[in-house]
Amino acid sequence: MRRSPWATLTVLALAQFIVVLDVTIVNVALPRIQTDLDFTADGLQWVISAYTLVFGGFLLLGGRAADLLGSRRVFLTGLALFGVTLLVAGLAGTPGALIAARAVQGLGGALMSPAALSILTVTFAHGRQRNIAMGVWGGLAGLGGTLGVVAGGLLVDSLSWRWVFFVNVPVVVALIAATPLIIRAVARRSGHGFDLLGSVLSTAGLLALVYGVVRAEPVGWGSAEVVGCLAAGVVLLAAFVAVEARSAAPLVPLRLFRSRALSSSSGALALNGASFLAMFFLTAIYLQQVRGASALRTGMEILPMGAAAILVAVVTPPLVHRFGTRTVQLCGAALSALSLLLLAGTGADSGYASHLLPGLILFGAGVIAVGVPAQIAAVVDVEHHEAGAASGVVTAFYQVGGALGLALATTLSVSRSHAALADGMAQQQALVEGFHRGLLVAAAFAVVNVVVTLASPRIAPSAEQIAEAAATA
Template sequence: MRRSPWATLAVLAFAQFIVVLDVTIVNVALPDIQTDLHFSAENLQWVISAYTLLFGGFLLLGGRMADLLGSRRVFVIGLALFGAMSLLAGLATSPGMLIGARAVQGLGGALLSPAALSILTVTFPHGRQRNIAMGVWGGLAGLGGTLGVVAGGLLVDSLDWRWVFFVNVPIVAVITVITPVFVRHVAAARAGDRAFDAAGAALGTTGLLAVVYGVVRAEPAGWSSPEVIGFLAAGVILLAAFVRVEARAKAPLVPLGLFRSRALSTSSIALGLNGAAFLSMFFLTSLYLQQVRGDSALAAGVHFLPMGGAAIAAAVLSTPLIQRFGTQRVQLGGAALGVAGLFLLMTADAHGGYATALLPGLLLFGTGIIGVGVPAQISAVVDVQRHEAGAASGVVTAFYQVGGALGLAIVTTLSLSRTNAAVAEGASHQQSLVDGFHRGLLIAAIVAAVNIAVTLASPQLTPDAELIAEAAAVA
């Protein structure tokens, strides 16, 4: 049966669209979720972190499973898991139930996303057609992040927070039904080639979860408590075991030899820090807009739109700027803009106008986050061997997701500690939230500022248009 490659692209890109959409659509629903399910302030961030940690932690394993079991099969399995957990999340009656559903939903995303990308690379021949297809793929994914906050606001205000999850179910059902019609079967690897590093995925993800849990528990239990020290120590031990397993595995999830490339190493760190700053700012500002300024969920979503527009404009301008000035200079400019944007957001209080107190910071931050991300992604893959480009792309994507989850845990913990301290000092509830918001943004700004140092340590690469297109196709 002959299938149109563009129809295949439409199916796969739309699936990726909802995976990215789910990262941002939930943010504006957080205050309603907290009230309805009685989340504590320190545990609310798990609604975001559970998804991003499992997504990032199992992303590389998902790509390996696609190679071993067949890309279309793994794509459908991931899609079905994502849809089923979306339904369960919408039906959640307790914090634990919602967090568990979000974690497995992230696992579903980690299976379907690399499988979809794998199918695209064999559907379109190398060159112009593949570059166009990857541009559509990346564009729809970026659009999903921008539209998520508005879609979430509409659903929360018009229906209920549960619909930010329920909306996935009919979409997933349709994509699952039409996939065999429009997406061709991609053969699995030969039986002799089926090395499978499940131990690496389990150790890496469990270690990260232990570290994040230890950080989150630091506020209510104290940094010196046996519980916090125990979880942090266990996380470090598990992550050390992960590195040891990867060094000896026949088919490691993370080929450690890749990190001999200075460009890949610095890009991975830069993207991890970028993810930490972005998720932290998004989480804190979503709560600030609704709990301090009294925005509805929809109004909060609309207030984020200019940042999304700035990010899209920055993505369009990045390629010519990189060709002219090189990756390091563009990335340095992006890091500086991100820091400036966060400091501007720190001037917002409970009463200032949106146009003067928030909009300038959001525009600068949206530009800066892409100004770091695009050159870092290009640097990560343009400096490695062609046959390792896919693995390099998977590594930096995983760093971005995992860095976001770890950064969010640290920033929200320190933000909450400032809020609680302000309450103890006699400040009003609203002012205490503002103080916590400012503390969290300050920590996020410090994280973003570290990216300036990382960028200065990165090599200056000036790829031509063809190399940038190839890098974008796998980044």
């Protein structure tokens, strides 16, 4: 039976759409989740962090599994796991059950996304057709992130927060049914086995670090629990590096970091993820708990940020071609820092159009203006056959950087609010103080990103190199 490559693209792009949609749609529901499941203020961030940490920690292993076991098989496995955990998350009755479901959901995404990309690259020949396919793939993913905030608000206000998970279950079922009919089986590639130990060590190390940071607020930075977790995280990550250096098929090929461009891009994307997740999380809480906005209104007020991001994503590649990666990325990092400082000056009664809107639009533009050139720089300077691995590395850095940044910003935000309450400040103003502290932490990430970008090499990629980089991003 002849299978249409464009039907294949439809299935794969829809799968990526719901993976990205799931990240933003949950943010708007966080205040209702906190109330219904009795989450603590510092524990709520695990709804996001559990997903991003496991997704980032197992992303490269998912790509390796697709190579060795067959992309379609791994794609279906990830899709099924993702769908089941959506249902479990929607039915969760305790914080622990929801966090566990989100963690396993991250594993499903880590299997599904690289397998889908692998299928896409073998379905479309190198050149114009693949570039069009990747444009559709990336465009739908960006649209999913933007629509998620509005869809989440609509579902929370009209039904309940549980529907932000339930809504994608029928889509997953339809995709599972369609995949064997539309997507042809991709031949397995020969090679070495899985680096499962590397995935476990890296994810466990990162979880220990995040847990240590989160526990610092209630028990103190100098407590045995926090110091022990942070030390364990460092030891586990050091063991991960040692394992990777000796592995025949490493999860992260350490030789890639000999490239100055890839090393600086990894750092830039990690910091970019930290700023983005911290800002998104804190703003969703602030709009609903401080300003009293409904979930739908929250989504509508955040929407311009997504619109700005989509617009800048379209115009950034030509700018990179003309001015080089470092110049565009530097402007993006500076714009992100400026926008976060603007948002940090917003009070409980500040006008939306005069205070929040400018900061949101500038931030949406800044995040993309960092991310696009960093992704391009990461793969332009490595061997062609390692471009996919390089892209996977920087994507993983973005995810785990986001989780670590979110943990630090949330912890410092909550501690500031608690201190203000202890000093007799009204609850609303105490929440504003915490919001300001968290956004200043996010702004600090963006400022450090300016420094990292200044240390990156000057790269002026050709239009062809930019197109090839887009096909592996």
